Amino acid sequence: MVFNALTAFVGAPLSGILFTAVLPGGCPLECPFCIVNKRDERRTDSSLTAEHLVAALASIERRRLLGAAAIVGDEPLQTHCWPMAKAFLDRGIQSRVPTALITNGYNLVDFVQELRQLNKTKILISLDAASEKHDEIRRKPGAFARISEGVRLAASDPKLRDQISIATIMMPGNLDSIPGIIDFTASHKIPQLLLSPLLTSSRTEALAVHPKVMKEAWRAIPRLLDHAAAAGVKLRLSDEFAVLGPWEQKLASIGAEILAPKEPARLIRVDAAGRVETLSTMHSGTPTELRLPADITEMDAFVDTLLERCFEQVEVSVAA
Numbered sequence: 001m002v003f004n005a006l007t008a009f010v011g012a013p014l015s016g017i018l019f020t021a022v023l024p025g026g027c028p029l030e031c032p033f034c035i036v037n038k039r040d041e042r043r044t045d046s047s048l049t050a051e052h053l054v055a056a057l058a059s060i061e062r063r064r065l066l067g068a069a070a071i072v073g074d075e076p077l078q079t080h081c082w083p084m085a086k087a088f089l090d091r092g093i094q095s096r097v098p099t100a101l102i103t104n105g106y107n108l109v110d111f112v113q114e115l116r117q118l119n120k121t122k123i124l125i126s127l128d129a130a131s132e133k134h135d136e137i138r139r140k141p142g143a144f145a146r147i148s149e150g151v152r153l154a155a156s157d158p159k160l161r162d163q164i165s166i167a168t169i170m171m172p173g174n175l176d177s178i179p180g181i182i183d184f185t186a187s188h189k190i191p192q193l194l195l196s197p198l199l200t201s202s203r204t205e206a207l208a209v210h211p212k213v214m215k216e217a218w219r220a221i222p223r224l225l226d227h228a229a230a231a232g233v234k235l236r237l238s239d240e241f242a243v244l245g246p247w248e249q250k251l252a253s254i255g256a257e258i259l260a261p262k263e264p265a266r267l268i269r270v271d272a273a274g275r276v277e278t279l280s281t282m283h284s285g286t287p288t289e290l291r292l293p294a295d296i297t298e299m300d301a302f303v304d305t306l307l308e309r310c311f312e313q314v315e316v317s318v319a320a
């Protein structure tokens with residue numbers, strides 16, 4: 001749930017822009033399918049700072065276009081990444097827009113207190129199996145045990161629990177694990193599980209649903225919906241299932257609820273090198289070649305160029 005559906009998940013107003021960021025700092029897991037990695041968005045060393053991201057948010061806000069802010073990578077719950085993550089989310093909260101972060105949950109156990117303080121931020125925890133199979137999928141021995149302990153701690157606080165959703169990728173090879181994830185979600189009274197298809201992408205390749213996923217999905221989805229309903233978990237499918245393939249009607253006919261904004265999301269994605277893409281450039285695989293300016297005093301001019309080039313129909317009015 002990285003792109004379009006995120007707008008609906010976060011609750012971004014359609015008139016606004018969802019500003020998403022991949023933070024520098026890497027990740028303790030080694031998922032072979034990682035979209036950040038595939039798109040060459042990962043940096044462990046970067047000149048991108050919290051000040052750049054905060055300045056970009058502030059500039060979009062001044063143009064009355066900031067709709068929401070979300071951290072979508074690399075892994076924000078790491079000691080060296082947290083100050084940047086916190087500064088970014090605090091700026092979104094200060095602008096009174098919805099905020100969200102996606103985490104692999106590996107270090108959740110150490111960040112429960114910090115997340116309690118972000119009491120308006122939605123938290124998505126990724127889980128592709130509720131067992132050691134998750135460790136195999138994400139190439140990290142002991143990952144599920146740690147995530148499970150973090151989720152137990154976080155979900156024991158009802159307020160924090162209501163901020164949490166579980167995010168699962170439907171991929172070849174994990175279909176049989178999804179009922180277990182539904183049960184795990186229910187056992188911690190987490191209200192919602194979001195299911196997305198495995199995507200393929202690179203910087204110059206259009207986003208696409210992995211070709212093997214949909215073949216298996218038709219068989220699996222109705223059973224998963226029944227299982228979730230019986231367990232009291234709201235199972236929602238990200239609209240990547242629908243917008244990246246001709247499956248919308250068929251999904252509707254099997255009763256699947258698709259999490260989608262009413263119009264295509266106005267989404268900006270800044271990667272850990274400061275490069276800037278939009279949903280449409282990611283969909284088409286034609287990079288903008290734009291990058292946040294190193295000099296923060298140039299941010300307003302940069303944002304104007306970005307809005308003009310990438311969101312032609314957006315009406316810009318700058319706050320005094």
Ligand SMILES: C[S@@+](CC[C@H](N)C(=O)[O-])C[C@H]1O[C@@H](n2cnc3c(N)ncnc32)[C@H](O)[C@@H]1O
Nearest residue numbers: 033034035072073074075102103104126198199
């Ligand atoms: C790139 S990760 C970054 C946040 C965090 N490290 C995590 O894994 O949750 C953001 C979301 O994208 C999902 N994701 C990663 N690679 C994907 C792919 N190839 N297709 C679909 N979703 C993917 C992850 O499972 C996660 O829910």
Ligand code: SF4
Nearest residue numbers: 027029031034074104
């Ligand atoms: S945990 Fe997230 S960021 Fe890390 S490798 Fe996996 S998908 Fe990528």
